[in-house]
Amino acid sequence: MTEWFMMASWSPYIVGAGIGVLIWTTFLLSDRPLGCSTAYAKTAGMVESAVSRKKSEAMPYYQKFTPTADWQWMIIIGVLMGAFLSAYLSGTFTLLIVPPVFAAAFGTDPVIRSLVALLGGILMGIGARWAGGCTSGHGISGTLQLSLASWVAAICFFAGGILVAGLIYGFTFI
Amino acid sequence: MAFEQLRSDKRAQVVLGLLTGIVFGFLLQKGGVTEYGVIIGQLLLTDFTVVEVMLTAVLVGMIGVYTMKAAGLVRLHYQEGSVGATVIGGLIFGAGFAVLGYCPGTAAGAVGAGALDAAIGMIGIALGAGIFARLYPHLSKSVLNRGRFPAGTIPELVGVRPGIVVIVVALLIIAILYLLAVFGF
Numbered sequence: 025m026t027e028w029f030m031m032a033s034w035s036p037y038i039v040g041a042g043i044g045v046l047i048w049t050t051f052l053l054s055d056r057p058l059g060c061s062t063a064y065a066k067t068a069g070m071v072e073s074a075v076s077r078k079k080s081e082a083m084p085y086y087q088k089f090t091p092t093a094d095w096q097w098m099i100i101i102g103v104l105m106g107a108f109l110s111a112y113l114s115g116t117f118t119l120l121i122v123p124p125v126f127a128a129a130f131g132t133d134p135v136i137r138s139l140v141a142l143l144g145g146i147l148m149g150i151g152a153r154w155a156g157g158c159t160s161g162h163g164i165s166g167t168l169q170l171s172l173a174s175w176v177a178a179i180c181f182f183a184g185g186i187l188v189a190g191l192i193y194g195f196t197f198i
Numbered sequence: 199m200a201f202e203q204l205r206s207d208k209r210a211q212v213v214l215g216l217l218t219g220i221v222f223g224f225l226l227q228k229g230g231v232t233e234y235g236v237i238i239g240q241l242l243l244t245d246f247t248v249v250e251v252m253l254t255a256v257l258v259g260m261i262g263v264y265t266m267k268a269a270g271l272v273r274l275h276y277q278e279g280s281v282g283a284t285v286i287g288g289l290i291f292g293a294g295f296a297v298l299g300y301c302p303g304t305a306a307g308a309v310g311a312g313a314l315d316a317a318i319g320m321i322g323i324a325l326g327a328g329i330f331a332r333l334y335p336h337l338s339k340s341v342l343n344r345g346r347f348p349a350g351t352i353p354e355l356v357g358v359r360p361g362i363v364v365i366v367v368a369l370l371i372i373a374i375l376y377l378l379a380v381f382g383f
Contacts, residue, residue: 039229040254068328095215102219107310144298145322155287173279184292189241
């Protein structure tokens with residue numbers, strides 16, 4: 025059993041099935057789908073609120089997604105801890121700033137990678153809230169409920185992603 | 199409905215959120231999808247790990263959630279979409295997905311596994327969410343409501359009982375996973 029937790033990787037089918045079962049528990053015990061991007065909106069709201077509580081309370085979006093450290097927000101903290109635990113147990117924890125695939129194409133300068141990551145994150149944050157969810161909220165939790173919006177969103181995530189990744193790295197599959 | 203007391207217990211839910219996140223992060227890291235190379239590989243269509251994890255999760259999750267719904271144990275939580283919100287937002291997200299190389303959940307997982315660029319990505323995502331919150335009053339009166347979808351779920355759209363759609367989607371997912379395995383992805 026312990027050996028299993030120390031393995032560097034598991035089959036994608038085992039991981040997927042595990043996520044599926046985890047979502048049963050979120051519906052059953054918390055009456056919620058599993059999603060990650062709402063936590064970022066709440067974090068933005070917390071920062072706004074720290075700067076000016078009055079101003080943030082007057083913003084309609086933070087009335088819809090209140091800036092509190094609730095179930096939704098704790099998910100992200102948990103993901104960080106769970107992934108650390110997994111990497112630590114398997115001895116694969118490695119500090120890096122520039123991922124090898126990025127470095128091979130664009131060099132090892134951490135400033136360039138940081139700026140690209142920041143820009144990508146901003147686009148992703150806008151897009152996730154614009155579409156009402158991310159790869160987990162729409163891509164898994166929504167599609168498994170057979171939500172029409174989630175299937176359209178998931179297809180657009182990948183369509184946009186495949187297009188832009190191809191523009192960055194070249195369309196290797198052609 | 200069962201579990202109402204637990205569901206409305208705010209303190210218990212904070213603990214459950216943390217535990218759920220820990221299991222989710224553990225699984226994402228073990229699946230390799232917290233790695234930049236694996237996500238970019240998926241978008242370059244050279245590595246299908248992300249799709250395999252997602253489709254298996256949808257297969258298992260869908261059967262369980264619809265079974266529990268039939269038993270009256272859970273209710274569904276989905277949103278109505280529109281062309282202006284879902285399609286445009288989805289494409290912006292997709293662009294960010296390729297530029298960052300992580301998504302909101304896997305970015306947190308990547309930080310846990312030591313990828314510091316993902317931490318900068320997380321700051322970016324929060325900034326983006328903040329920018330959206332500022333734009334929201336204008337967007338909600340215009341583009342977000344353009345082209346509302348005619349139905350909330352696929353069973354409603356095609357006018358077929360949910361149970362039948364669950365079986366069809368399950369068979370389609372199994373077929374796609376089988377083909378991916380056969381072609382060696």
